[in-house]
Amino acid sequence: MSEFSVPLLLVVAMILATVIIGIIATRKSKTAADFYVASRSVGVLMNASAISGEYLSAASFMGIAGLIMKNGYDALWYPVGYAAGYLLLLLFIAGPLRRFGAFTIPDFAQGRFDSPGFRKIAVIFVLCIGFFYTMPQMKGAGITMGTILGWPYWIGILVVGTVITFNVAIGGMKGITLVQAFQYWAKLFAISLPLCILMSVYGSYNHGLGAIGADSKGSARIDSDEPATVNGAEKAPLNTISMSPSATTVIDLEPDHHYRISKITPARKAEAGEDPIPVASLVRPVKNSDKFDELRAQIVSGKSFDVTSGLFLVCDPVAVTKGGQPVMKDGKPVKTAAKIEFETGGPISFSAGKTMKAAETNAIVPNAPSNGKWLNPFGPMASKWGYPLLYTYSLIIALVCGTAGLPHILVRFYTNPDGRSAKRTTLWVMVMLGAFYVFTPVWGVLGRMQMPGLYVNGGFDSAVIKLPTLLDNKLLGDILSGVTSAGAFAAFMSTFSGLLVSMSGAFAHDIYGRMLRPNASPKARLVAFKVAAICVGVVSMLLGLMVETFDIATMVGWAFAIGAASYFPLLLLGSWWRGLTKYGAASGMLLGGLLSLAAIVTNMLLDKKVIVMELPPIGRALMEQPAIWGVPLSIVTMVVVSKMTSDRIPPDITLKMLRLHAPEEMGVSADYIAH
Amino acid sequence: MTDDSGVDRKLTSQEAEDLMNRVMKRQAGLSLRVAVVFLTILILLPLFNLYAPELAATSVLGFPLTWLILGVLFYPITWALSNYFVTRSDQIEAEITQEEAR
Numbered sequence: 001m002s003e004f005s006v007p008l009l010l011v012v013a014m015i016l017a018t019v020i021i022g023i024i025a026t027r028k029s030k031t032a033a034d035f036y037v038a039s040r041s042v043g044v045l046m047n048a049s050a051i052s053g054e055y056l057s058a059a060s061f062m063g064i065a066g067l068i069m070k071n072g073y074d075a076l077w078y079p080v081g082y083a084a085g086y087l088l089l090l091l092f093i094a095g096p097l098r099r100f101g102a103f104t105i106p107d108f109a110q111g112r113f114d115s116p117g118f119r120k121i122a123v124i125f126v127l128c129i130g131f132f133y134t135m136p137q138m139k140g141a142g143i144t145m146g147t148i149l150g151w152p153y154w155i156g157i158l159v160v161g162t163v164i165t166f167n168v169a170i171g172g173m174k175g176i177t178l179v180q181a182f183q184y185w186a187k188l189f190a191i192s193l194p195l196c197i198l199m200s201v202y203g204s205y206n207h208g209l210g211a212i213g214a215d216s217k218g219s220a221r222i223d224s225d226e227p228a229t230v231n232g233a234e235k236a237p238l239n240t241i242s243m244s245p246s247a248t249t250v251i252d253l254e255p256d257h258h259y260r261i262s263k264i265t266p267a268r269k270a271e272a273g274e275d276p277i278p279v280a281s282l283v284r285p286v287k288n289s290d291k292f293d294e295l296r297a298q299i300v301s302g303k304s305f306d307v308t309s310g311l312f313l314v315c316d317p318v319a320v321t322k323g324g325q326p327v328m329k330d331g332k333p334v335k336t337a338a339k340i341e342f343e344t345g346g347p348i349s350f351s352a353g354k355t356m357k358a359a360e361t362n363a364i365v366p367n368a369p370s371n372g373k374w375l376n377p378f379g380p381m382a383s384k385w386g387y388p389l390l391y392t393y394s395l396i397i398a399l400v401c402g403t404a405g406l407p408h409i410l411v412r413f414y415t416n417p418d419g420r421s422a423k424r425t426t427l428w429v430m431v432m433l434g435a436f437y438v439f440t441p442v443w444g445v446l447g448r449m450q451m452p453g454l455y456v457n458g459g460f461d462s463a464v465i466k467l468p469t470l471l472d473n474k475l476l477g478d479i480l481s482g483v484t485s486a487g488a489f490a491a492f493m494s495t496f497s498g499l500l501v502s503m504s505g506a507f508a509h510d511i512y513g514r515m516l517r518p519n520a521s522p523k524a525r526l527v528a529f530k531v532a533a534i535c536v537g538v539v540s541m542l543l544g545l546m547v548e549t550f551d552i553a554t555m556v557g558w559a560f561a562i563g564a565a566s567y568f569p570l571l572l573l574g575s576w577w578r579g580l581t582k583y584g585a586a587s588g589m590l591l592g593g594l595l596s597l598a599a600i601v602t603n604m605l606l607d608k609k610v611i612v613m614e615l616p617p618i619g620r621a622l623m624e625q626p627a628i629w630g631v632p633l634s635i636v637t638m639v640v641v642s643k644m645t646s647d648r649i650p651p652d653i654t655l656k657m658l659r660l661h662a663p664e665e666m667g668v669s670a671d672y673i674a675h
Numbered sequence: 676m677t678d679d680s681g682v683d684r685k686l687t688s689q690e691a692e693d694l695m696n697r698v699m700k701r702q703a704g705l706s707l708r709v710a711v712v713f714l715t716i717l718i719l720l721p722l723f724n725l726y727a728p729e730l731a732a733t734s735v736l737g738f739p740l741t742w743l744i745l746g747v748l749f750y751p752i753t754w755a756l757s758n759y760f761v762t763r764s765d766q767i768e769a770e771i772t773q774e775e776a777r
Contacts (some may be wrong), residue, residue, distance in 0.1 A: 022715075073739075073741070073742060073745070076695075076742070076746050077745070080745055080746075080749050080750075081754065083750060083754050084713070084717075084749070086753075086757075087709075087710075087713055087753050087757055088713075089754060090707055090757050090760060090761070091706040091710050091713075091760060091769050092706055092710075095702075095764070123767050204737075205738075206737030206738050207737055208736055209738055209739065209742060210734065210737035210738075213734060213739055223747045236772070242711075349692070375739060375742070376724075376728065376732055376739070376741075377721070377724035377725075377728075377731065377741060378724065378725070389725060392721045393718075393721065396717055396721075400717070403709060403714070409679045420765060423760075423761050423764060423765075424761060426757065426761075427754075427757045427758060427761045430750075430753055430757050431754055434750030434753070434754065435750075436750070437750070438746070438750055441746045500764075521677065548777075567726055576699070576703060622772060654688065654691045654692050654695050655691060657695050657696065657699065658691065658694060658695050661694075661695070661698050661702055662694070662698050662771070663768040663769075663771060663772050664777075666771070666772055666775055
């Protein structure tokens with residue numbers, strides 16, 4: 001346990017700093033305006049730091065580095081989309097939204113359409129997006145504690161959940177603004193400094209990319225000494241290893257562990273007319289194994305079998321044939337190799353070549369795309385369903401429009417004094433986010449070169465925490481790993497605080513203060529906010545416990561896709577098109593948002609084989625990345641239904657539009673909720 | 676929640692409508708101009724990767740060209756666009772305020 005004490009110390013320091021800064025900042029937090037919008041008096045740089053601090057979540061801090069390590073170039077669109085989405089927000093939404101002057105986004109929904117009913121729909125989406133965004137933060141906290149300390153999953157969730165619920169309940173928005181601003185700078189430090197030291201040892205960014213590019217036929221290689229673990233069925237679909245079709249790989253299962261292999265199939269999906277590939281040609285036990293014949297029979301039988309006393313399995317590349325003739329592509333024979341599915345996993349090592357000479361111990365790591373596919377566009381992620389261009393565009397739309405449709409981020413624009421400073425704040429947010437995101441791909445490159453073992457079990461999310469521990473200087477490695485762990489904790493805590501303010505606001509302000517008790521006293525409203533914060537905090541922790549096997553970036557993707565097809569069209573059209581009616585806005589939000597959600601969830605259930613259905617690949621591509629149809633569907637529905645109900649345009653629409661767009665000095669703007 | 680709070684002079688509905696159109700037109704013109712540049716870059720980069728893969732993979736300082744564009748240069752490009760927008764938007768709003776105050 002002693003070697004883990006340094007990271008723990010740094011994580012505890014980060015948590016304490018969060019609590020202390022929160023308490024200091026909250027001493028003056030008393031009124032409702034303090035709690036919801038920090039009295040609309042936050043300066044540009046402070047607010048930009050706070051928005052950036054809130055935005056850089058577990059997905060940004062750990063997930064993106066992992067996604068780039070796994071998928072290469074295609075995953076670069078994630079950080080770029082996360083940062084560049086703010087440009088659309090700046091161009092079309094930030095200024096008008098602030099000039100409207102509400103407390104929450106549902107306030108905007110109700111005020112723009114004079115419709116209390118529409119507020120209810122808006123609240124549902126705030127909560128839906130909020131909870132989807134909360135779950136991955138909780139998972140991040142759980143696995144980070146697990147990685148650095150070996151603690152059970154639930155402890156990290158309990159720690160982060162309790163600390164932040166406390167901070168939000170005592171100080172609301174005013175309490176967390178300073179904390180989030182501090183956490184932005186902590187995260188920037190934590191992502192950049194360890195990287196600079198690691199690059200000085202393992203080579204720079206361009207050096208790493210150059211080395212990968214120079215050997216485009218090659219792949220990531222794993223040393224037989226490097227520990228790797230293969231997952232069992234409880235982590236499905238991350239319990240398979242697909243061997244490289246370009247060279248023989250020997251798998252070594254340890255003698256003192258119990259493994260169960262449930263399935264051996266070719267890694268490449270057979271096309272129509274191709275000859276079936278017998279399992280016996282994909283894997284064979286090493287000749288000198290005592291129980292060679294028995295094992296061979298078990299492997300050939302196609303049933304699951306147990307390995308309890310160690311095993312060397314040789315996996316050879318196999319040529320794909322069609323009617324006995326080799327299948328050719330680009331003048332070369334097409335090959336495949338074994339894909340092995342484990343029901344019970346354990347430690348595993350890999351070596352190359354049949355003779356296992358020292359020079360051949362660097363095996364190609366399973367599950368890793370080749371260097372060329374990794375480095376170039378339209379690699380394994382975008383080409384997964386065979387429509388790489390469509391997939392890429394849909395991903396770009398989801399990220400860029402989704403950023404402009406996240407209510408917990410949008411609500412921060414109300415903390416600016418006026419529309420002009422809201423725009424300046426957005427500009428600075430883009431600079432701060434860019435400065436952070438430019439470092440994340442470097443972690444992915446380093447991970448691919450130095451920690452290929454992560455490809456074996458899909459543990460990419462932990463690359464940022466684990467990479468520093470490779471340093472020869474163990475103390476320095478521990479300190480740096482502690483710095484990234486503390487940065488990761490800053491990420492969960494700041495994002496969760498923002499979500500908690502936004503969701504508590506929805507309950508206390510929109511549901512309690514507007515729907516249930518419109519006449520409640522200011523004091524009762526504050527109590528309601530605190531009670532809501534505690535309840536939402538507890539529910540978030542419970543939800544976090546349920547999502548251990550889900551991918552962090554995937555879960556955040558859900559929130560983005562729903563935001564892109566619901567809030568983004570609402571705010572865009574609501575701010576710029578006077579003809580939008582409440583019926584148009586509501587039907588567009590519901591149709592686009594709910595269908596996108598349904599598509600993503602169904603696709604996830606298909607991936608996990610909870611439901612089994614044969615769908616054409618284009619259908620799967622459109623379900624995995626629904627933004628390319630969800631956003632236009634939502635916008636078109638809004639326009640069509642609004643045209644049909646054009647008699648319901650609010651009578652004072654001209655004044656509303658002026659309030660959204662005229663500079664404050666003209667005297668036509670007034671905060672929807674003054675204080 | 677008074678809708679006319681802050682309006683320091685009475686506008687007839689026709690005047691208000693004209694004012695709204697003038698204000699929104701100038702703001703929207705600027706936003707659309709910048710958005711077109713931004714969306715063009717977003718749309719063209721995947722097409723560039725698809726139709727000129729060799730050029731996209733050219734090594735520049737060790738980076739493949741397209742990686743350098745997307746992973747590094749993209750951020751300063753968006754900063755420049757937003758800086759242009761914020762500066763111009765401030766100017767436009769100052770102009771509007773001045774003209775309408777006459």
